[in-house]
Amino acid sequence: MSKTLAELTDKFLSGFEGCAIMEVVDSFRSKKPLVEMMSFLLGLPEAHLHLTPAECRWEEEKNANAAEHYRALGNALYDRRLTAQALQMFSTSILLAPHPPRRPYPAAGEKESLGGSETPFPPFSTEEEEEDEGKQVLSLAYANRSAMLLELKRYPACLRDIGLALRFGYPKRLRYKLVSRWARCLIALDREKEAVALLDAALEGLGSLPCDELTLANAKVSLLMVRQLCRKAASSSKGSPSFSLSAPALAKEREFKVPKLKNENRSAPALSSAVKVAYTRAKGRHLVATRDINPGELLCVEKSFATVLDSEVTGICSHCLADHKGIVIPCPECTVVMFCSLECQQEALSSYHRVECPIGPNLTGLGLPAHVLLALRIVTKMSFKKLKKADLQLRKEVETRKPATLGLNGEDKYVSSYRSVYHLNTNQAQRPDLDLFNACVVAFVLLKLLQKSGRFFCGEEGQPCTPSHEDLVLVGTALCSHVLRATCNGLTIMNHTRVLEKTLHVEIGLGLFPTLSLANHSCDPTATVLTYQTGSLMMSLSFIQKGGEVTRSYGVSHLHMERKERRALLQEGYHFLCDCRACKGDWPLFKDISNSLTLICLKCSQPLCPLSLQCRNCKIDYNKPLTKKEAKVSNRYFWMEILHKVETAKLEFAFSANPPVNYDEDEKKVICDMLRLLAKYTKHPTKIVHAVRNSLDLWLMFWAPANYFR
Ligand SMILES: [Zn+2]
Ligand SMILES: [Zn+2]
Ligand SMILES: [Zn+2]
Ligand SMILES: [Zn+2]
Incomplete structure (x- = not known):
């Protein structure tokens, strides 16, 4: 067993005797610059001795025999027509199969060419070398899985697997099988013309196939049978140049895009034009309404700068966090990281x-928490060269720029970038010294791992290089600051699924959203945030007056927790004293909120006198019906009319949107009309407002993935 981070830290501290340990711990102070602390740690021989993780390997590595074993299991299952189960076995086989050595890695940020034109069509070309059969398990497993995918009508995924089987050296004498399957897919996708061209080219190329007469005859029959399926387009344009062996591998199965807002804020495109970034000394950067905002408006849509998938979560793509439904494309080197598509x-x-x-x-062995892995991810997304520059x-910007423009x-x-991430709060000054010690130690360990990886510290041409002491201090400090940043800005990514009548919410990872991070916390937030894969959106939960703050919840609400407890949690996790309206007014818990509604004055928002129904401040009388003229200018209302409106809305809400059923715009309108009505005329908090907000949250959870993120 490898040592965990806690064990390494203990070992490190036990290396000092008596008061030496105090001297070390004393070097970590919230007022000190991180770079000084990092430099100090890097200068300690004890740190290098005890904080360097030992050699460590995965329990399961790529293994041709194991891959072949699972492939055989898959075939046995398929013989019994258990297609879905067979598919899982072939996927495991693909995961375990050794992959051919990769071409030199592309420079960071550049995509590897998928080699669209390197192998000529037809696939029976005699020029290429044939792999010996023992090494072909990967291509065979991809081919097997493509057959399952064809049966399951997953055509784009099937095309991709065919392409990969060909790319990884599927035996030439069997390739007619893949070509038939490829053509079937094209036909199913209404691309009959391409299918005809493909089949004709393959039939023509059969002559050069290195195999016996019987196989040739089989191949011909198989291709002709598919050819007969193409009735519409009898003739073809031969030798269409668009074919290459990797062409099907390039077929895109799905794409995850975070949509654009209709009216975006020009200077912060992730925000709607109804919201802007403001700055005060007390609040730092925060979000403010530029006009009156109604409940249910989309305020922010943002793709994460970086995300990490929780290590114990299965069934999810490591890159885009989509459900891969068991049809994985594995990392070519390890057996742990899996993707939903070739693009990912x-x-x-x-x-x-x-x-x-x-x-x-x-x-994994160190047992690092998600925010530490997220901090590492921010750095590994950059090349060393770019990070250094x-x-x-950015360090200069901190010193020279006004905080509002950071x-x-x-x-x-x-925009979402390393710059906007770098300038997010670390709350260093408010943190206990121990926090900083721990952050520096974990950054040191990560730094050692980056060196061990051999692929981070690279020179101008991408060749591995040995970092200087200054380089180590620079990267270590960056890692340390990102660790602090990730703890107070990381956003938990949830998966929401409906199983029968119940909704399951599962944490699947942690992401960093630079714009969303600017929204402050409130124990009674004015907006709600939804994460979906690597995207997020924020929607207003209540009426927000022009100039009012757009807030979200960092996970504690006045409904379920006393103020003292809330403040302690926020202090510990985010290092600030919450002074939101619920904390200021020490609002009651949900169970103690009264069931009845209290009407308020339109001018000063104070409750009306329950007996006279007048505002004591403004002396406005809400106890007499409005004249026709008055009804047009709404600085007053008649209480009976409003109560009637509220009661009607309540009934409609109860019948048609609590809980939502169809997740359509009609339901949303019922919910939002209700919220607007309550916000305008009644005193907050009330039980009913929270019930309605709850419905909006639920509505958003199921509407957004289907309608917004596609
Ligand atoms: Zn993916
Ligand atoms: Zn890997
Ligand atoms: Zn609060
Ligand atoms: Zn008033």
Whole structure:
């Protein structure tokens, strides 16, 4: 067993005798610059001795025999027509099969070419070398799985697997099988013309196939049978140049895109134009309404800068956090990291996973919390070269720029980038010294792992290099600051599924959203946040007056927790004293909130006198019916009319949107109309408002994935 982080830290501290230990711990102070503390730690021989993680390997590594075993199991299941189960076995076989050595890694940030044109069509070309059969388990497993996918009508995934089988050296004499399957997919996808061209080219190429007469005859029959399925397009344009062996592998199965807002804030495009970034000394940067905002408006839509998947979660793509439904494309080197698509695999391998793969066993063995892995991810997404350049520049910005403009790029825009991440709060000054000691220690361990990876510290041409002491201090300090940042800005990513009548919420990872991070906490938030895969959106929960603050909850609410307890939790986790309206007014818990509604004055928002129904401050009388003229200018209302309206809305809400059933715009309108009515005329908090907000939350959870993130 490898040592955990806590064990390494203990070992490190036990290396000092008597008061030496106090001297070490005393060097970590909230007032000191991080770079000084990091430099100090890097200068301690004890740190290098005890905080360097030992060699560590995965329990299961790529293994051709194991892969072949699962492939055989898959075939046995398929013989019994258990297609879905067979598919799982083939996926396991693909995961375990050794992959051919990769071409030199592309430079960070550059995508590896998928080699669209390197192998000519037809697939029976005699020029290429044939792999010996023992090494072919990977391509055979992909081919097997493509057959399952064809049966399950998962055509784009089937095409991709065919492409991968061909790419990984599927035996030439059997390739007619894949070509038939490929053509069937094209036909099913209404691309008959391409299918005809493919089949005709394959039939023509059969002559050069290195195999016996019987196989040739079989191949011909098989291809002709599919050819007969193409009735519509009898003739073809031969030798269509668009075919290459990897062409099907390039077929996109799905794409996850975070949509754009209709009216975006020009200087912070993740925000709606109804919201802007404001700054005060007391609040720091925060979000403010630029106009009156109604409940149910989309205020922020943002893709994460970085995300990490919780290590114990299964069934989810490591890159885009989509449910991969068991049809995985594994990392070519390890048996742990899996992707939903080739695109995700390529994106991960061209940035962070390239660096993290060799140290994966250590990262798991150390038992590092998600926010530490997120901090590492922020760094591994960058190349060393870029990080070094950015860090020097950003450090200068902290000293020279006004705090209100931190994070803005050269065009004065606030966008998701390393810069906006770098300028997020670390709350260093408010933290206990022990926090800083721990952050420095974990950053030191991560630094050692980056060196061990051999793929992070690279020179100009991408060749591995030995970092200087200054380089180590720079990267270590960056890691340390990101660890602090990730604890107070990381957003838990949830998966919401409905099983029968129940809704299951499962934490699947942690993400960093630079714009969303600017929203302050409130124990009675004005907006709600939903995460979906690597995207997030924020929607208003209540009426927010122009100039009012847009807030979200960091996980504690006045409904379920006393103020003292809430403040302690927020202090510990986020290092601030909550002074939201619920804390200021020490609002009651949900169970103690009264059931009845109290009407308020439109001018001063104070409760009306329950007997006279007048406002004591403004002397406005709400106890007489409105004249026609008055009804047009609404600075007053007649209490009976409003109570009637509220009662009607309550009934409609109870019947048609509590809980939501259809998750459509009609339901949302009922919910939001109700919230607007209550916000305008009644005193907050009330039980009913929270019930309605709850419905809006629920509505959003199921509406957004289907309608917004597609
Ligand atoms: Zn994915
Ligand atoms: Zn890997
Ligand atoms: Zn509060
Ligand atoms: Zn008043």
